Amino acid sequence: MKKNNHSSYPMARLTVLYDVTNDLIVDVQFTGISIGEREHAHRLLSSGTLANDRNYKNLIIFDRGYPSRALIHELEDKGLSYLIRCSHSFLSCVNGCPDGDHTVTDIYKGRTTQIRIIKDTSGEEPHILVSNLFEDRQDASYHQNLYHRRWEIETKYGELKTKMRLENFSGKNPQVIRQDLYAALFISNLSALMKSSAEAEMEEKLTSGKHKYQLNRSYIIGIVSRYVKSLLTVPNYKKQLTALITRIQRMRSIIRPDRHFKRISGHHGTTNGFYIRVNL
Numbered sequence: 121m122k123k124n125n126h127s128s129y130p131m132a133r134l135t136v137l138y139d140v141t142n143d144l145i146v147d148v149q150f151t152g153i154s155i156g157e158r159e160h161a162h163r164l165l166s167s168g169t170l171a172n173d174r175n176y177k178n179l180i181i182f183d184r185g186y187p188s189r190a191l192i193h194e195l196e197d198k199g200l201s202y203l204i205r206c207s208h209s210f211l212s213c214v215n216g217c218p219d220g221d222h223t224v225t226d227i228y229k230g231r232t233t234q235i236r237i238i239k240d241t242s243g244e245e246p247h248i249l250v251s252n253l254f255e256d257r258q259d260a261s262y263h264q265n266l267y268h269r270r271w272e273i274e275t276k277y278g279e280l281k282t283k284m285r286l287e288n289f290s291g292k293n294p295q296v297i298r299q300d301l302y303a304a305l306f307i308s309n310l311s312a313l314m315k316s317s318a319e320a321e322m323e324e325k326l327t328s329g330k331h332k333y334q335l336n337r338s339y340i341i342g343i344v345s346r347y348v349k350s351l352l353t354v355p356n357y358k359k360q361l362t363a364l365i366t367r368i369q370r371m372r373s374i375i376r377p378d379r380h381f382k383r384i385s386g387h388h389g390t391t392n393g394f395y396i397r398v399n400l
Contacts, residue, residue, distance in 0.1 A: 134301070135160035135400055137167060140181075140272045143312040144169070145305050150298065157185045165194055177201045180254075181270045189228055196233060196252065203251040214239075214248060221260045240261045252389075280304055283341050311337070311344045336371040344367060366389045 130144075137147040137158060147167040149160040161182070170178050179201040187206040195202045208215050213224040217237050226233045238249040238260045249263050280286040284304045289297045315335050325333075343364055351357050351364075 132297075133157070133160065135164065136273065136276070137164045137169065138273045138276055140269045142316070143272075143276075144309050145276070148301075148305065150301055158188060158191065161186050161191060162194065165198060165200070169199070170200070179203065179266075181267060183270060189226070192226075192233060192235070192250075193231065193243060201252055203249060203253065203263060206248050206250055208246060208248065210250070211235075213237075213353045214250065223254065236263075266284075274307070279337070279341075280308065283338060284308070284345075307341065307344055307348060309349065311340045312363060314344060314368060315340050321365070322369055333372040335368055336373050339371040340368050372387055 131153050133151055133153045133155060135149045136145050136263045139146050146169040147164055149163050177200060182204040184205050184207060187210050211226055213226050214237055217239050219239050219241055219380055221239045224235055224237055226235055236251045236254055240247045249267055251263060286304050289300045347364060349359060354360060
């Protein structure tokens with residue numbers, strides 16, 4: 121419970137396994153805050169969505185809240201590639217490394233693990249990445265660019281909070297809360313699939329002019345939220361789906377590269393008041 125001015129409200133922890141390439145939420149852990157991020161990560165690593173019968177490895181990217189020796193061992197045991205940002209104090213082999221690109225050996229309780237370390241302490245804040253990516257082409261720049269893809273999950277969390285008002289549940293019953301959560305995740309994934317389909321049909325129009333364009337995600341979420349019920353119930357849903365994709369293709373916005381805004385980090389609070397709820 122969070123207490124403020126003699127009021128309180130329940131809090132929960134949501135951790136998402138997110139496909140940054142296809143903009144899809146593939147699995148989630150949703151629990152009380154007594155269960156931490158590392159336990160969520162452990163559960164998600166056992167997700168059936170990571171089962172792979174093809175000739176490639178899944179790559180999992182983690183931020184600084186997750187690294188542990190146990191996590192690295194589990195990732196290795198499951199045959200998963202990983203890229204994790206960590207602190208100086210994470211492992212002695214990390215702390216002892218100078219800046220640069222190094223491959224080190226961590227020995228713990230008789231187990232030997234090869235770890236790649238990309239370390240840069242020249243800035244205001246140290247930037248240290250550990251991974252099990254060892255190919256020559258996967259240099260320091262490759263690791264940095266790959267880790268930058270993790271920012272897309274922050275954008276996704278922002279979308280769930282602001283556009284779908286995920287924090288504003290329609291009831292107090294656990295079943296109702298989970299229903300609201302999974303409805304929002306379903307809308308998010310369906311919106312991503314429709315956006316991808318619409319962009320594939322008009323790729324040349326989006327990229328051939330002076331400016332590059334993308335379809336308006338906020339508009340797509342609004343359209344999907346409004347018509348999802350009929351898409352799930354009408355017999356001829358394909359006709360309506362085609363009509364919706366045509367509408368979506370009309371709403372485009374310019375992609376502005378290298379546009380950055382300073383991140384303001386503060387105490388977490390609800391994005392919207394409790395009296396507001398969007399019907400999904």
